Amino acid sequence: MKLFNEFTDLNAELFGDMRMWHNKDKTRIGGDEMPGPIPWERVKKGVFVFLGKRQAVDRIDYDAVLDDMDRLLPLYRYVESGGATQPTSMPSQVPFSFCVAPWSDKVLSTVANQTQMQFDVLLRHNGMQKALYHRLVSQYGYDYVRCESPSGGTRVDVVVRQENEYWFYEIKTAQSPRACLREAIGQLLEYAFWPGAPHVTRLIVVGEAAIDNNGAEYLHRLKERFSLPLEYEAISIQG
Numbered sequence: 001m002k003l004f005n006e007f008t009d010l011n012a013e014l015f016g017d018m019r020m021w022h023n024k025d026k027t028r029i030g031g032d033e034m035p036g037p038i039p040w041e042r043v044k045k046g047v048f049v050f051l052g053k054r055q056a057v058d059r060i061d062y063d064a065v066l067d068d069m070d071r072l073l074p075l076y077r078y079v080e081s082g083g084a085t086q087p088t089s090m091p092s093q094v095p096f097s098f099c100v101a102p103w104s105d106k107v108l109s110t111v112a113n114q115t116q117m118q119f120d121v122l123l124r125h126n127g128m129q130k131a132l133y134h135r136l137v138s139q140y141g142y143d144y145v146r147c148e149s150p151s152g153g154t155r156v157d158v159v160v161r162q163e164n165e166y167w168f169y170e171i172k173t174a175q176s177p178r179a180c181l182r183e184a185i186g187q188l189l190e191y192a193f194w195p196g197a198p199h200v201t202r203l204i205v206v207g208e209a210a211i212d213n214n215g216a217e218y219l220h221r222l223k224e225r226f227s228l229p230l231e232y233e234a235i236s237i238q239g
Helices: 002-015 062-080 124-140 177-193 213-226
Strands: 019-024 027-033 047-052 109-114 117-122 145-151 154-162 165-171 200-207 230-234
Touching: 002 062, 002 154, 047 062, 124 145, 124 154, 124 165, 154 177, 154 200, 165 177, 177 200, 177 213, 177 230, 213 230
Parallel strands: 165 200, 200 230
Antiparallel strands: 019 027, 019 047, 109 117, 145 154, 154 165
């Protein structure tokens, strides 16, 4: 699972037209999701993870099946090799795309069983993404905000378009603003400066806690010394 998650986290755009879904004891969990890492709470006995496409059993396109299996082969080889192989079919650069669909509902909470204990698992990232999306739509309008826009072989959590420039938002669920900044800044820089990226003028780290004085000073130094357009924004959800 670790290797699967590593590959899909970096190369999710390779399978952008596919979907993931999960069954537990032959019962469907949630709905179709964009390809990506397997959530840890679904790693348990009886859960089967699907990545691919559906076809009507009486109208199977065998050429399409074989083509999709060819596309999934680098993922299979990466996992089976213990991460030693490279995804040779991955394009050298994936151009940025302001995603067509602005928002699709995701699972926000579920109940997981670990070591025979029941506890609620709140999928905070999805909740924060939804709250942030609706906040930005109310500020800038429905046509200017998108989620999961592909860029450089991965996906940006939320994107705002302003004429010929873009603002990239990366959501982190860490407890402290410092941890959110540490986890998000590298990703935002890759999104914004990888070949094929658009003209990005704002890079915003999103966490639940308000930034403190040290965090604000850290961002000020990065802007002053490296001219990086980094910002921090807090958004909270109930629960």
